[in-house]
Amino acid sequence: MEIFKSMGEYDYEQLVFMQDEETGLKAITCIHDTTLGPSLGGTRYWTYEKEEDAIEDAMRLARGMTYKAAASGLPLGGGKTVIIKDPANQVSQEALFRAFGRFVEGLNGRYITAADVGTTTVEMDYIYQETNYVAGTGLKPGTSGNPSPSTAHGVYVGMKAAAKKAFGTDSLEGKTIIIEGVGKVGYLLAEAALEEGAKVCATDLFNGPIERARDLGCDIVDANEMFEMQADIYAPCALGASINDDSLEKIKKAGIKVIAGAANNQLAEPRHGDKLEEMGLVYAPDYILNAGGLIQVADEFNGGYNAARARMSVDRIYDQIEKVFKIAERDGIPTYKAADALAEERIKAIRNTRSIFTQNGKSIINR
Numbered sequence: 001m002e003i004f005k006s007m008g009e010y011d012y013e014q015l016v017f018m019q020d021e022e023t024g025l026k027a028i029t030c031i032h033d034t035t036l037g038p039s040l041g042g043t044r045y046w047t048y049e050k051e052e053d054a055i056e057d058a059m060r061l062a063r064g065m066t067y068k069a070a071a072s073g074l075p076l077g078g079g080k081t082v083i084i085k086d087p088a089n090q091v092s093q094e095a096l097f098r099a100f101g102r103f104v105e106g107l108n109g110r111y112i113t114a115a116d117v118g119t120t121t122v123e124m125d126y127i128y129q130e131t132n133y134v135a136g137t138g139l140k141p142g143t144s145g146n147p148s149p150s151t152a153h154g155v156y157v158g159m160k161a162a163a164k165k166a167f168g169t170d171s172l173e174g175k176t177i178i179i180e181g182v183g184k185v186g187y188l189l190a191e192a193a194l195e196e197g198a199k200v201c202a203t204d205l206f207n208g209p210i211e212r213a214r215d216l217g218c219d220i221v222d223a224n225e226m227f228e229m230q231a232d233i234y235a236p237c238a239l240g241a242s243i244n245d246d247s248l249e250k251i252k253k254a255g256i257k258v259i260a261g262a263a264n265n266q267l268a269e270p271r272h273g274d275k276l277e278e279m280g281l282v283y284a285p286d287y288i289l290n291a292g293g294l295i296q297v298a299d300e301f302n303g304g305y306n307a308a309r310a311r312m313s314v315d316r317i318y319d320q321i322e323k324v325f326k327i328a329e330r331d332g333i334p335t336y337k338a339a340d341a342l343a344e345e346r347i348k349a350i351r352n353t354r355s356i357f358t359q360n361g362k363s364i365i366n367r
């Protein structure tokens, strides 16, 4: 991998490698763009086949966070961390995540961390022992706690907006929804959809989440067979790149009309977004739809978390999705490009104001 070439491709600011022999920590923080404010993005704790895969994941996720914060109107830039999980490492989670917290502190506010796949408020509390640059903890004064309920709620309301475009009504009643990944977000999304009278078919790699989903009332499907049934909506809520050359054909055969899920970076490559448009599917762009958690944790920096205020912002994801659809229609472009245009326009406007000198700049972290 040619690191600087990769960073240059989408103008990444900083890639930080952190290693600690004692705890076995191997972490990569990527800061994509801080035009709008300090970068914020969760920490993913996951196993990777190759180090390059982890670097690529951190970079793709960080760029997604820039666009998510920008399109959501937040004063934040985009960053993300990947901690490479070694199942053989016997060190305590506390030691591992506190070691990481010390590195986050060393970034001095250029990056604020939060939870992602494989991390929860428990790990955020370990990190909080070493740095204040963490959100969505259990302990920090003014914290908002677990962001997943806000993420799931945002995905749910955005899915309804997408359903309205595809089916003429935003009701999910009677619709069949495939939820891929019933972890922290997918489970809560399933709960909301079931409550509205949808039929939910859930899939996951692990027994624990599968059993919880079954108890909730979901039908369970094998991950390899999920597109062998007929369904109306596909909600990717696991890892990224699930919309790819292989899955597109199957999605078509399954009769799916709407794709609306929580996973970051759902499109394996941008051309898959073009293909969805050609196929006539309604695609709710991932980072517009799954911004609820970010909106929640960002609210902590407004003098402490206010749940009602945050919920009002998360509810606006319905309108945001409709806005993206309108831009796409107006400009004759796929929805993923319309979302990008929304985000890029704001970054460009604010980047211009950054040429004005101030001695000690103000930001969300020193309000």
Ligand SMILES: NC(=O)C1=CN([C@@H]2O[C@H](COP(=O)(O)OP(=O)(O)OC[C@H]3O[C@@H](n4cnc5c(N)ncnc54)[C@H](O)[C@@H]3O)[C@@H](O)[C@H]2O)C=CC1
Binding pocket: 115, 116, 117, 118, 119, 147, 148, 149, 151, 180, 181, 182, 183, 184, 185, 186, 203, 204, 205, 206, 209, 223, 237, 238, 239, 240, 262, 263, 264, 290, 291, 293, 294
């Ligand atoms: N938790 C949050 O607030 C936010 C999460 N996201 C994104 O949403 C997605 C889900 O996040 P969480 O629910 O927090 O993670 P999680 O780790 O709690 O759940 C993910 C679930 O997906 C399953 N999974 C992984 N690969 C799979 C596959 N190939 N097929 C089926 N299941 C698979 C895992 O076993 C796990 O149960 C991730 O892409 C994450 O980056 C995005 C915004 C915020």
Ligand SMILES: O=C(O)CCC(=O)C(=O)O
Binding pocket: 040, 041, 042, 043, 068, 114, 115, 116, 136, 147, 148, 151, 264, 290, 291, 292, 293, 294, 297
């Ligand atoms: O929801 C979170 O934990 C923070 C934001 C984030 O990392 C994400 O939206 O992917």
